[in-house]
Amino acid sequence: MTAQAAAHRQTKPRRELDRVVIRFAGDSGDGMQLTGDRFTNATALFGNDISTMPDFPAEIRAPAGTISGVSAFQIHFSDHDILTPGDQPGVLVAMNPAALRAHLKDVVPGGLLIVNRDAFAKRNLDKAGYSTNPLEDGSLDTYQVYEIPMTSMTIEAVKGAGIGKKEAQRSKNMLALGVLSWMYGRPLEPTIEWLNKKFARKPQIAEANVAALKVGHAFGETAELSAFEVKPAVIAPGTYRRVTGNQALAYGLIAASVQAKLPLFLGSYPITPASDILHELSRHKNFGIRTVQAEDEIAACGMALGAAFAGHLGVTTTSGPGLDLKSETIGLAIALELPLIVVDIQRGGPSTGLPTKTEQSDLLHAMFGRHGEAPLPIVASYSPSSCFWAALESARLALKYMTPVILLSDGYLGNSAEPWRIPSIHKLPDISVKFATEPNVYGEFWPYLRDDETLARPWAIPGTAGLEHRIGGLEKADGTGNISYDPENHQLMTLLRAAKVQAIEEDIDPLEWHGDEDAKVLVLGWGSTYGAIGVACRRLRERGKKVARAHLRHMNPFPQNTEDVLRRFKRVVIPEVNSGQLSKLIRADFLIDAITISSMRGMPFRARDLETKLLEII
Amino acid sequence: MTEDNGRTLVPGRGLTEAFGGVNTLTRKDFVSDQEVRWCPGCGDYAILAAIQSVMPELGIPREKIVFLSGIGCASRFPYYMNTYGLHGIHGRAPAIATGLATTRPDLSVWVVMGDGDALSIGGNHLIHALRRNVNLKMLMFNNQIYGLTKGQYSPTSEQGKVTKSTPFGSLERPFNPVSVALGAEGTFVARTMDVERKHLPAVLRRAAAHRGSAFVEIYQNCNIFNDGAFLALTSKEGGSRNRIYLEHGRPVRFGTDLEKGVRMDKDGRLEIVSVSNVDISHLVVHDEHRDNPSLAFALSRIAEGPTTPTPFGIFRDVQRPVYGEVMENQLRSASEKQGPGDLERLLFTEDTWTVG
Numbered sequence: 001m002t003a004q005a006a007a008h009r010q011t012k013p014r015r016e017l018d019r020v021v022i023r024f025a026g027d028s029g030d031g032m033q034l035t036g037d038r039f040t041n042a043t044a045l046f047g048n049d050i051s052t053m054p055d056f057p058a059e060i061r062a063p064a065g066t067i068s069g070v071s072a073f074q075i076h077f078s079d080h081d082i083l084t085p086g087d088q089p090g091v092l093v094a095m096n097p098a099a100l101r102a103h104l105k106d107v108v109p110g111g112l113l114i115v116n117r118d119a120f121a122k123r124n125l126d127k128a129g130y131s132t133n134p135l136e137d138g139s140l141d142t143y144q145v146y147e148i149p150m151t152s153m154t155i156e157a158v159k160g161a162g163i164g165k166k167e168a169q170r171s172k173n174m175l176a177l178g179v180l181s182w183m184y185g186r187p188l189e190p191t192i193e194w195l196n197k198k199f200a201r202k203p204q205i206a207e208a209n210v211a212a213l214k215v216g217h218a219f220g221e222t223a224e225l226s227a228f229e230v231k232p233a234v235i236a237p238g239t240y241r242r243v244t245g246n247q248a249l250a251y252g253l254i255a256a257s258v259q260a261k262l263p264l265f266l267g268s269y270p271i272t273p274a275s276d277i278l279h280e281l282s283r284h285k286n287f288g289i290r291t292v293q294a295e296d297e298i299a300a301c302g303m304a305l306g307a308a309f310a311g312h313l314g315v316t317t318t319s320g321p322g323l324d325l326k327s328e329t330i331g332l333a334i335a336l337e338l339p340l341i342v343v344d345i346q347r348g349g350p351s352t353g354l355p356t357k358t359e360q361s362d363l364l365h366a367m368f369g370r371h372g373e374a375p376l377p378i379v380a381s382y383s384p385s386s387c388f389w390a391a392l393e394s395a396r397l398a399l400k401y402m403t404p405v406i407l408l409s410d411g412y413l414g415n416s417a418e419p420w421r422i423p424s425i426h427k428l429p430d431i432s433v434k435f436a437t438e439p440n441v442y443g444e445f446w447p448y449l450r451d452d453e454t455l456a457r458p459w460a461i462p463g464t465a466g467l468e469h470r471i472g473g474l475e476k477a478d479g480t481g482n483i484s485y486d487p488e489n490h491q492l493m494t495l496l497r498a499a500k501v502q503a504i505e506e507d508i509d510p511l512e513w514h515g516d517e518d519a520k521v522l523v524l525g526w527g528s529t530y531g532a533i534g535v536a537c538r539r540l541r542e543r544g545k546k547v548a549r550a551h552l553r554h555m556n557p558f559p560q561n562t563e564d565v566l567r568r569f570k571r572v573v574i575p576e577v578n579s580g581q582l583s584k585l586i587r588a589d590f591l592i593d594a595i596t597i598s599s600m601r602g603m604p605f606r607a608r609d610l611e612t613k614l615l616e617i618i
Numbered sequence: 619m620t621e622d623n624g625r626t627l628v629p630g631r632g633l634t635e636a637f638g639g640v641n642t643l644t645r646k647d648f649v650s651d652q653e654v655r656w657c658p659g660c661g662d663y664a665i666l667a668a669i670q671s672v673m674p675e676l677g678i679p680r681e682k683i684v685f686l687s688g689i690g691c692a693s694r695f696p697y698y699m700n701t702y703g704l705h706g707i708h709g710r711a712p713a714i715a716t717g718l719a720t721t722r723p724d725l726s727v728w729v730v731m732g733d734g735d736a737l738s739i740g741g742n743h744l745i746h747a748l749r750r751n752v753n754l755k756m757l758m759f760n761n762q763i764y765g766l767t768k769g770q771y772s773p774t775s776e777q778g779k780v781t782k783s784t785p786f787g788s789l790e791r792p793f794n795p796v797s798v799a800l801g802a803e804g805t806f807v808a809r810t811m812d813v814e815r816k817h818l819p820a821v822l823r824r825a826a827a828h829r830g831s832a833f834v835e836i837y838q839n840c841n842i843f844n845d846g847a848f849l850a851l852t853s854k855e856g857g858s859r860n861r862i863y864l865e866h867g868r869p870v871r872f873g874t875d876l877e878k879g880v881r882m883d884k885d886g887r888l889e890i891v892s893v894s895n896v897d898i899s900h901l902v903v904h905d906e907h908r909d910n911p912s913l914a915f916a917l918s919r920i921a922e923g924p925t926t927p928t929p930f931g932i933f934r935d936v937q938r939p940v941y942g943e944v945m946e947n948q949l950r951s952a953s954e955k956q957g958p959g960d961l962e963r964l965l966f967t968e969d970t971w972t973v974g
Contacts, residue, residue: 045971190969241970251965258961265721285952287959290720290945295746299713302706302743306686306717309704310725314717332707422965462702462718462725465681470650470697472705473689482652483697 014185014229019078021086022180025103026095026116028061028071031173035093036073037417038177038194042186044242044419047232048077051531052417053085053604058272058355065127070102079231083531085416087606093176095119095150097128112144112226114179116172118151146225150175157215158208167205171212178216184228188217238421245384245413246273248420249343250280252391254287255425256341257313259392260399261432264289265307267300268317272355273411274345277317297325301342305329308338311435311461313395317343319411320362321352323369330404331370334497335473337448337457339398339405341391346410348602357602358412360527361578366406367556367585373494375501377401378555380408382530385420387413390553393508396431400507401500402456408555410577412604413528436460436467441479445469448481455500505557511565515548516541521618522569524594526552526582528604529575535607536614545618552582563590573597573617575610643674650700656691661812661838665759666698668815672822673701676726683726686715688740690732691766692759692838709740712747712756716941719753723942726826729756733774734764737793741773744833745802750941751830757822758795758835759812763844776923781843796918796933799833800911806832807914808932812839813852817863817930824932830940837924850925864917864931869901872927880920888916890927906935 022039026032033054040052055072062069076086091112094100096119107113120135134140135147154172155165174195181188192210199206220227243251257264268278270293282291290307294300301316308314316326323344333340346362348354362369366378377397381390387409394405436458439445445467448457460467469481477484478492513522515537525533530551537549550565552558566572566586572594574583580596587594597613599605648670656662673683683701687693689708696703706714711729719727736744736758747754763781764770770783774795779788799807806828810821818836825832837848850856862872862880870880871893879893879901888902908914914933921928953959 041969045969047971047973235973237973239966239970239972241966241968254959254964255961258959263721265717267717284959284964285949286956287964288949288953289959290949292716292720294713295742298710299716299743299746302710302713303717303720306704306714306719307721308717309714310718310721312721328707329710336704422970425962425965462684462722463681465679468681468700468702470652470699470703470705472696472703473707474705 014227016229016231018080018230019076019082020091020184020228020230021074021076021089022091022093023072023074023089023103023106024093024176025070025072025099026093026173027064027098028057028059028069029064030071030095031170032071032073032095035173035177036075038191039180039186040075040417041194041242042181042188042190043075043077043184044240045190046186048230049080049082049233049235050075050077050242050417050419051082051085052076053412054415055603056356063127065096065098065124067098067102067128070099072099072103077230079233081233081235083534084604084607087608093180095172095176097124097130097134100134101128101130107143110142110144112146113140114146114148114176116150116176117147118149148179148219153215153219154212157211161204161208161211163204163208168208171208174209174212175216175219178213178218179220179225181213182217182220182227183225184230188213235419236421240419240421242417243385243388243420244276244415244417245381245387245409246276246345246415247280248385249381249387249391249407249409249414250277252388253277253281253315253341253395254284254289255388255428256392256395256431257287257289259428259431260313260395262311262313264315265304265312266291266315266317267294267303267307268292269294269297269300269322271297271319271322273347273414274317274319274322274343276414277343277345297322298329301326301329301340305333305336305338305340308333308340309336309462311459313341313399314339315341315343317345319345319347319355320349320365323362323365327370330376330406331372331374332473333404334370334374334376336471337402337497338459339402341394341398341405341407343391343407343409345414346408348600354602356411358410358528358604359577359600359602360408360410360529361581361600362408363526363555363578363581364584366408373498375498375556376403377405377501377504377557378408379405380527380553380555381413382525382527382551382553384413384416384418386553388420388423392428392431396429397504399431399433400456401454401504402459403501408527410528433459435464437464439466446479446481447471448476449479450496450500455496455503502557504554505560508554508559510561511550511552511559513548513550513565513568516546519546519548520570521547521614522566522572523547523549523614524552524566524572524574524582524586525549526555526576529577532605532607532610533575536610539607539611540614540618545615547614547618555582555585558589566590566592571595571617573614575599575605575613577604643680645671645674647680648673648700650698652697654698655694657842659841660691661761661840662692662695662759664812664815665757665818665836665838666695668818669822670699672819672826675823676826678726682724683728684718685728685730686711686718687730688732688735689766690735690764691840692730692732693735695730709735709738710743711735712740712743712752712754715754716743716747716750716752720942720945723753723940723946727754729754731756731758732765733758733760733762733795734772737773737795737798745798748799748802748804748831748833751803751805751938752941753830753943755825755828755832756834757825758833759838760795760835761838761840761844762792762847763840765840765843769843792923794918795835797915799835800915800918800934804833804934805830805936805938806932807934808833809835809837809928809930811837811848811851811930814930821932824935828935830938848924851928860927862920862927862929864904864929864933866904866906866932869898869903870917870929871901878927880917882916886916888920890920906932908934909936
């Protein structure tokens, strides 16, 4: 290409779009998560609003080339505020036939398919269950298709790097990223910088990846692929970074430790999709964070409780099956009245269920999943970045009320990313605590003599002279904490434990609702349905429908004004990624006959589906 | 004999200095105001008395001592000690204690468990606490029965045991707790007995002095559900015949007149021999500090159960890095390398962009 031609192409205007949804799909070993992640990073730095969602199999390396081994990553980016990773991709990058076959049905009619032509050989077509080659049999005629020989181009591109052919073709994801980067005007520099840093010890690999990236970019330009522009989004002033829910949650726990002036202790056992929190916290030992990968889920919770007894901020992180195992220890924490944070990144159940897919089906478990009368506060995050707030809030409640708290997030929130306006650390709440240091009655120390206001018991930690005391799982006498089997005392203690948790309703933000004053329908949500409900309601109002929405962030107790808000409206509709668990609680607490919209596909709600269902009701 | 053993087991100095040099407490200071509710005649009383008498000798301030337990008769223990205490849930005491000891290396943390608690429901936590070498003194009261649930067989009950849950006899082979602890990389492993008035406190002192995990199996008679389980070791005649006291640096010998000894046969197995029939220099010489646990393990296998000659004393006492301490070192070096934690810097570290 001549310099003139290049100049000409550069001035050729890009078509302006307000939003784009791209899905990268390939074999588990093709590096699709990484490709998506890098594209997301460049897009975030460019200033678009973003929302992403990875979708990968539970198997580390399912048989290559098969449908079950397909791993995907979706990104939605825009020049305006967006709430979800998008319902349907307008662009599908398919690295092999299985990826095409698994995801084609989701692509918008007439959408753009970018495929690795080299992978569409007989063997791969057979594995994907294609009897004829879809690139040749006309079945893709209604789509726009870019066939790019990614494998061979990559091998050619990285020839100079001095690595083997097998190793060389692994860089084809970077070639794909290069193509997409050109099409959407994303800068390459952040990715090049990142590659050089990541492979600092393997410069040949870095060189190969950078070469593939650049060749992909140049190809887009030379082949005159469609070029688009999505302008930076207009968002509130501030400094932003991209964050996944699990990352935000880990940062929230660190912030809680700093704001509480207590060292953080994490007891955890590896489990999908919660392990990332263990990984992240283990990196920050300079904050005095102790992380123990325990022998099992029970031990992880027990250790965190032991650390709480010691005067540290005790945390355990897990997903559904782990929550089952921790139940008994959480009950002990309720009896001991010690602060403990239990994080549950929910996934599809029952049993092992869908380890890598999302669900909101542990709400009733968090509420009631313990023997005896065992209430505790439950906090729910509702977007990736809100996981930061949820962690801080859980710590605040645990420390102030001397109680275990369950934080409910889910696989979707945990793995999805969005821009996060980094809060000013000077505005974070002070959640510091005062340990008991003196006897509290008649020159003695009574471990269950409660604070009049919060009903919390004093926290006296071992090492404090004169306050030696014994606590345990047996019922204890009000005040002294001595073992007591007295019937009246048990009644009293049961009521006191419940009253302590219930009183938190006065110490949390009231439930806000948004929408039309004269709406008859309120859409009530909790957790990760936040984005989909927001989009669905926005579209309904654009259609002239009257609707209001509210989103719960505290699942137990509910904010004090919850019933008042719900009774403003004729109907309450609750979309949930479960069979109707919040609906049951609302009905039980307020005798309100809420309508459930249920989805249990291992995926978040699609805004479009929700809109359709809400339309039927309104 | 017991006099002698009490003496040879005594080292354990240095604790008083380590914990601030308090040495003015008495046994009474460790007695809580709670009524002790074990059955009359239970072996637990003697163990409680021994521990309460040893505590003041350690020179550790009372507030720095914590007793934790699981569930079972033995696990009521913390309520009776006037220290910090936590009565936990069945089997989980070593896990809860790991959280405590790992965050607070300044404390002296004791874990009291029964055989069902430690080896059945809590077996996993026990072996991992030992493997990590958490600074815990773990006392396992072994009465070979479930007491608090009123008499079912336990993981240390002998095969064929007839109980309420095994009316036709238990089919299961029991654990040998000392073997389990040695197999789990225990750095301090010992056995003693409730009726050992000198040996028991001596072993406790040694356990207290050990840095890292100490596991002490204490044979304890349950006079309600398993009375006489240790009769072969406690009766006047049986006791002198069947108790093998392990003494560091000495040949392993036992019997009324030390007429028996332990020798290694050609296949590497330990066998009991009459001293008069062998060259004394061929007897096994006990070495607590041997790095390789094989010989200690072999000693633990001499007795199938407490009905035949059974070794008592310290099988193993070696030094390994202590979990809470190495973790503190890791935190310190991370802080030196990365600088102390700075929340603002953390949140703003990765790629950020500013919207004006």
